[in-house]
Amino acid sequence: MNIFIEGIQGSGKSTAVNLIANADNRYICIREGDYSPIELAWCAYVNEEQYEEILRKYSSIRSLIENKTQAEGEYRVICYTQIITDIPGFHKNLEQYEIYNGRRGFEEFKSIIFKRYKNWYQDKMVSECALLQNIVEDLILYRDVPDDEIIEFYRELRDVLYDKEFKIIYLKSDNIRENVEIIRKERSDNQGNELWFPLMLEYFNKSPYALKRDLMGEDELISHFVHRQELELRICNELFPDRLVVLPSKDYHENDIQSVLG
DSSP states (O other): EEEEEEEEETTTTHHHHHHHHHOOOEEEETTTSSSOSOOOTTTTEHHHHHHHHHHHHTTGGGGHHHHHHEEEETTTEOOGGGOOOOOOOOOHHHHHHHHTTTTSSSHHHHHOOOOOEEHHOSSEEEEEEETHHHHHHHHIIITTTHHHHHHHHEEEEEEHTOOEEEEEEEEESSSSHHHHHHHHHHHHHHOBBSHHHHHHHHHHTSSHHHHTOOOOSSSHHHHHHHHHHHHHHHHHHHHEEEGGGETTTOOOHHHHHHHHHH
8 A cells, every 4th residue: 555645735744744654664755855756846857868967067976966866767866955065056957857847848747747657566655745736736837727627637647546556645724824824934944034935935926827817925825725725635536536535634643544554
């Protein structure tokens, strides 16, 4: 059995992953930025030629890059956000090789995701926001795909996943604004300066979806999260009803997690 942990930012996904890790050490817990056979958030996805070019450009940290790289056929996955370096522009440069935020054409984007899920046969893997969050954000904010077409995207993906064993734990929030306020405080430095929220707000404000509709600011971001949660739950209920467990955000317990694990 594999577990997908999904929900809006601040819903308690990381806590759920930690609970599973503590409950059963046979599970491999993969968080954003870790190497995953299915998810590519915070990772560069490059071909061999691009990889060699990166190694030449950053030869002084070649070994660090190689240690954070996984080969997948003719492609390389570089977990670049886990590389600690003070080389100016390194992380910004490798960011361009991510697949999200409209950086790839739609057909290439879809092909990469579907191919990696098709080739995935791992067991006892726990993934944080791999099935829904990053893909749905890309489709809404950077490709302006209507909800019904996103449903069709996931209908095709469901067919790819037909022979995989998995469950989805969705952490549903009844007060998304309150969740965001909590995570704003949690992801601040010791002086109280917010680290996460300004970046999240900029990400939303500068997205093609927001720019096209002249949307900006906290209220519009919250409205987007409300819409996204409704859409993600619709995807789960319509396409994966037999795989779905919905738990209340921030109000679930270890026993709830244990019941999913069986």
